[in-house]
Amino acid sequence: MMTKPFGKPGDVTELVSSLGWIEEDLSSQDGEQTPEMLDHYSLNRRNSCLPMDLGSEDMEEEEEEEDGECGLDGEKAPKRRGPKKKKMTKARIERFRARRVKANARERTRMHGLNDALDNLRQVMPCYSKTQKLSKIETLRLARNYIWALSDVLESGQSTESHGFLEMLCKGLSQPTSNLVAGCLQLGPTAMLLSKLDEKSGPLDAVNAQQAHALSFPSPGLPSPPYGSMEASHLLHLKGFKGATYENHSPNECSNGTPPYDGPLTPPLSISGNFALKQEPDAERNFTSHPTHPAHYLSSHQYPASSMSGLPQGHALFPGSRYELPLDITFDSFAAPHIVSSQIGSIYNE
DNA sequence: TAGGCCATCTGGTCCT
DNA sequence: AGGACCAGATGGCCTA
Numbered sequence: 001m002m003t004k005p006f007g008k009p010g011d012v013t014e015l016v017s018s019l020g021w022i023e024e025d026l027s028s029q030d031g032e033q034t035p036e037m038l039d040h041y042s043l044n045r046r047n048s049c050l051p052m053d054l055g056s057e058d059m060e061e062e063e064e065e066e067d068g069e070c071g072l073d074g075e076k077a078p079k080r081r082g083p084k085k086k087k088m089t090k091a092r093i094e095r096f097r098a099r100r101v102k103a104n105a106r107e108r109t110r111m112h113g114l115n116d117a118l119d120n121l122r123q124v125m126p127c128y129s130k131t132q133k134l135s136k137i138e139t140l141r142l143a144r145n146y147i148w149a150l151s152d153v154l155e156s157g158q159s160t161e162s163h164g165f166l167e168m169l170c171k172g173l174s175q176p177t178s179n180l181v182a183g184c185l186q187l188g189p190t191a192m193l194l195s196k197l198d199e200k201s202g203p204l205d206a207v208n209a210q211q212a213h214a215l216s217f218p219s220p221g222l223p224s225p226p227y228g229s230m231e232a233s234h235l236l237h238l239k240g241f242k243g244a245t246y247e248n249h250s251p252n253e254c255s256n257g258t259p260p261y262d263g264p265l266t267p268p269l270s271i272s273g274n275f276a277l278k279q280e281p282d283a284e285r286n287f288t289s290h291p292t293h294p295a296h297y298l299s300s301h302q303y304p305a306s307s308m309s310g311l312p313q314g315h316a317l318f319p320g321s322r323y324e325l326p327l328d329i330t331f332d333s334f335a336a337p338h339i340v341s342s343q344i345g346s347i348y349n350e
Numbered sequence: 351t352a353g354g355c356c357a358t359c360t361g362g363t364c365c366t
Numbered sequence: 367a368g369g370a371c372c373a374g375a376t377g378g379c380c381t382a
Contacts, residue, residue, distance in 0.1 A: 099368085104359060106369070111357070135355060356379085365370080 126169065127184040138177045145169045161185075 088096075122128055122139050126146060134142060149168035153160055166185050170178040 100360080103361095103369085107360085107371090108358070110370075115357095137355090352382095354379105354381085356377100358376085358378105360375085361373100363370100363372085366368090 127180045132180070134177060134180075138173060141172050142169070142177065142181065145171055145173070 118136055118139055121143055122134055125134065125139065125142050145168055149165050152158055152168060153165065158164055166182060169181050
């Protein structure tokens with residue numbers, strides 16, 4: 001059965017539309033087209049009985065028989081009830097066309113706004129990457145799961161490092177997205193990373209060793225540096241909850257008075273130790289300008305800019321997966337839950 | 351090549 | 367009347 005491109009069931013135009021549908025040769029569409037061209041094209045490609053067929057030279061004649069219904073083989077359709085259709089004068093045609101072009105432009109703008117909003121949402125998702133964008137539907141699903149999971153963290157005190165947290169995050173997500181999220185959440189020592197670094201660059205010098213060390217201990221529950229787009233205060237509108245700021249950050253102290261931590265300094269990245277990092281040509285590098293990006297973080301804070309030089313760049317391969325994780329993923333944004341979890345105690349103590 | 355994703359156009363509906 | 371919003375249709379691009 002032929003699909004009915006336009007109109008609603010019972011609509012006269014639907015019948016007319018499906019009967020009169022003419023597939024045009026699209027070969028003339030090659031090349032870039034301006035919105036005006038697209039509008040013009042679509043205004044002229046519809047079937048001849050719709051008011052969209054405004055470019056027809058025979059319009060004047062058609063107006064004469066405007067009430068004659070279109071049909072196959074000159075078949076007469078039953079007389080239409082209701083108000084008589086107004087004549088499509090040239091002026092009306094022009095007005096219609098202008099209105100349609102304007103409406104199309106508005107619709108484009110509206111959709112761009114919607115997409116911008118989605119982009120903003122992507123940027124506060126656990127795994128933000130400029131090069132590997134989540135699809136719209138996956139962004140919305142992950143957002144829902146993220147809210148859900150964080151709520152659960154607050155309610156049950158469950159760790160953001162727990163299997164349950166990851167499970168909640170990945171619920172209903174596609175396999176690639178789940179892999180991405182899981183990859184971002186992978187925590188633990190990085191023997192593999194260290195050995196890979198060793199392979200690539202020979203014996204680690206002091207700087208590289210420090211970086212590798214920083215990369216290798218994304219300790220759960222540690223006080224975390226600030227995460228621009230992911231500031232905890234944006235996530236939780238809780239009384240007395242203040243997102244930690246990096247300037248105040250120290251290994252042993254939290255800005256909000258959470259118990260001191262004696263362990264190693266929280267690295268800016270929560271990169272899985274399981275990632276096997278592969279070198280990419282400079283041209284392939286695609287660091288985000290996102291303020292939470294590790295490169296931005298490192299260069300603008302405690303690590304000297306030159307210390308980035310020894311870091312593997314490009315992409316990270318998620319073991320057992322076909323999917324690569326571009327290094328512009330803001331893993332650190334995912335550390336926000338650490339902030340959250342570190343705050344839970346103090347919130348409950350209030 | 352099929353399927354997923356996306357941008358765009360379109361007509362209908364509701365609201366101002 | 368015109369704008370915002372919506373959902374359906376369509377074609378292009380990309381990837382497995």
